[in-house]
Amino acid sequence: MSHGYQFVGWNRQKKLYDLTLLGAVLSYLLLFIVGSIVLHPDAVIDMIILRALGTCAFVLLHVILAIGPLARLDRRWLPLLYNRRHMGVTMFTLALLHGLLSLLTYHGFGDTHPLVSLFTSNTRYDSLSQFPFQPLGFFALILLFLMAATSHDFWLATLTPPIWKTLHMGVYVAYGLLLGHVGFGFLQTETHPALFGLLAAGCLTLLALHLAAAGKETKLDTQDGFQQDGEGYLKLCEVLEIPNNRGRMFFVGGDRIAVFRYDGRVSAISNACQHQNGPLGEGRVIDGLVTCPWHGFQYDPATGASPPPFTEKVPTFNLKVLNGSVWVHPNPNPPGTYVNPGLVEEPGHA
Amino acid sequence: MIGPKRTMHRRMWWGAAFTFPAILILAWMGREEGPGYSGETLPAAAAMKASPDETWMFLEGAMSGALFLTDGGPVLELQRIRPLKKPDVLVYLDHGEKSLLLGEVGTQPHRRFAVPGTVDLGGATVRLYSLAHYETLDTHTLNEETP
Numbered sequence: 147m148s149h150g151y152q153f154v155g156w157n158r159q160k161k162l163y164d165l166t167l168l169g170a171v172l173s174y175l176l177l178f179i180v181g182s183i184v185l186h187p188d189a190v191i192d193m194i195i196l197r198a199l200g201t202c203a204f205v206l207l208h209v210i211l212a213i214g215p216l217a218r219l220d221r222r223w224l225p226l227l228y229n230r231r232h233m234g235v236t237m238f239t240l241a242l243l244h245g246l247l248s249l250l251t252y253h254g255f256g257d258t259h260p261l262v263s264l265f266t267s268n269t270r271y272d273s274l275s276q277f278p279f280q281p282l283g284f285f286a287l288i289l290l291f292l293m294a295a296t297s298h299d300f301w302l303a304t305l306t307p308p309i310w311k312t313l314h315m316g317v318y319v320a321y322g323l324l325l326g327h328v329g330f331g332f333l334q335t336e337t338h339p340a341l342f343g344l345l346a347a348g349c350l351t352l353l354a355l356h357l358a359a360a361g362k363e364t365k366l367d368t369q370d371g372f373q374q375d376g377e378g379y380l381k382l383c384e385v386l387e388i389p390n391n392r393g394r395m396f397f398v399g400g401d402r403i404a405v406f407r408y409d410g411r412v413s414a415i416s417n418a419c420q421h422q423n424g425p426l427g428e429g430r431v432i433d434g435l436v437t438c439p440w441h442g443f444q445y446d447p448a449t450g451a452s453p454p455p456f457t458e459k460v461p462t463f464n465l466k467v468l469n470g471s472v473w474v475h476p477n478p479n480p481p482g483t484y485v486n487p488g489l490v491e492e493p494g495h496a
Numbered sequence: 497m498i499g500p501k502r503t504m505h506r507r508m509w510w511g512a513a514f515t516f517p518a519i520l521i522l523a524w525m526g527r528e529e530g531p532g533y534s535g536e537t538l539p540a541a542a543a544m545k546a547s548p549d550e551t552w553m554f555l556e557g558a559m560s561g562a563l564f565l566t567d568g569g570p571v572l573e574l575q576r577i578r579p580l581k582k583p584d585v586l587v588y589l590d591h592g593e594k595s596l597l598l599g600e601v602g603t604q605p606h607r608r609f610a611v612p613g614t615v616d617l618g619g620a621t622v623r624l625y626s627l628a629h630y631e632t633l634d635t636h637t638l639n640e641e642t643p
């Protein structure tokens with residue numbers, strides 16, 4: 147195909163996902179606004195809306211950052227990962243409205259331009275309790291904007307996945323800024339300890355999840371001591387250790403290889419999906435095609451190539467099955483190179 | 497090859513594991529420190545001036561205001577005497593057709609603001625504005641003779 151990217155097309159699951167997301171966001175905003183009016187009849191509506199939007203965006207950001215490690219730790223979270231992009235854009239929209247409303251209410255009445263006033267009305271950078279927290283929110287918003295604006299697969303293809311991924315790691319910087327925005331702003335005036343506890347709990351939960359997921363990955367990447375034969379093949383595992391139509395991941399030669407068993411055959415391809423580097427080894431073989439667990443890109447396990455009309459290709463690895471063991475050569479073949487699948491010598495299950 | 501990027505990702509999270517709690521701890525320290533006014537960014541000469549050039553009361557005695565005309569420029573001081581019913585107060589200085597936001601007061605017991613030299617103080621009005629209530633709470637017009 148001529149175009150360099152492929153749409154993950156609209157389908158029922160996606161619409162359901164978006165409707166659920168929209169429903170959750172609107173319910174939150176409604177509950178927050180009605181609850182605040184009932185609990186604080188004196189408060190003005192603008193202030194309540196400002197807070198509803200800010201907190202909703204912040205909560206959503208926690209969800210977005212939690213999905214990645216949750217999906218690594220437990221496959222049942224994968225459906226949430228499927229369309230995380232829409233969650234990100236929704237979060238940005240909420241944050242933008244919050245930021246605009248704040249600028250208008252806090253800085254819209256003076257004779258200074260609101261954006262100048264944002265940076266000049268408070269310069270207490272030497273104080274913790276009066277720290278200018280609003281610029282922190284502003285810079286976070288800029289980062290979130292860059293990510294929302296480049297979230298489409300067109301930008302993924304244009305910027306190339308490594309650069310795109312690096313850009314999108316800015317979300318962690320944004321999170322740090324927002325931690326300061328809320329901690330040095332809102333929590334300095336609203337001093338109920340439970341609110342601080344909530345912020346700390348959210349932050350520590352995210353950290354714990356990411357470190358747990360990282361620990362799991364490190365374990366995989368420190369596998370070592372595979373037996374090697376004269377031709378350089380490494381003995382990775384027994385065929386029957388791989389569940390049928392599933393894969394296993396191995397860390398070989400500095401990168402990850404995914405080995406799949408399907409239709410009485412065994413093939414090895416690179417573990418990194420061409421879309422956003424999703425872990426192919428955690429995917430399934432569906433209709434004879436390796437299917438990425440993140441957004442469903444598919445690859446022929448023998449060639450590493452996506453079925454036409456798609457053009458994605460991943461490297462393949464030479465492989466043989468001897469006495470029920472899988473031997474893989476650690477040097478990758480160019481993406482899309484056909485490799486004879488190993489045959490499973492399994493009585494009655496060929 | 498995505499090995500190196502994965503390593504970078506992991507390093508970032510280790511960095512975050514120290515940075516994020518540090519931000520939380522600083523925020524907590526800010527709460528402990530409480531609203532204070534040490535080290536305001538004021539003209540150095542402000543500290544030398546002991547008695548104000550003009551004083552007044554805001555909000556039926558809930559807050560006092562004072563103007564110091566120092567060599568470094570005018571300084572406006574606001575001091576909360578009683579807790580405010582509406583603590584979210586912004587301080588504006590209206591002069592001529594213009595309105596300058598000086599900052600926030602109310603949650604802190606004591607604040608000082610340096611007034612930019614470009615402001616013509618004679619007949620200018622100090623205005624307390626409640627953001628949450630969208631209303632001007634009180635005003636004080638400075639002496640006409642103030643330079």
Ligand code: HEM
Pocket residue numbers: 196197198199200201202203204207241242244245246248249252264280283284285286287290324327328331332335
């Ligand atoms: C130009 C950018 C921004 C400005 C000027 C701004 C301004 C403010 C202000 C003035 C407050 C305090 C309001 C209060 O006292 O209740 C606040 C609070 C807050 N902001 Fe922002 N903000 C910005 C960006 C963001 C972003 C990007 C997020 C995150 C997604 C965010 C999340 C929050 C949260 C969770 C709170 C605490 C709850 C609340 O008071 O609304 N802000 N922001």
Ligand code: FES
Pocket residue numbers: 419420421422423424425438439440441442443
């Ligand atoms: S990472 Fe998106 S489909 Fe694989």
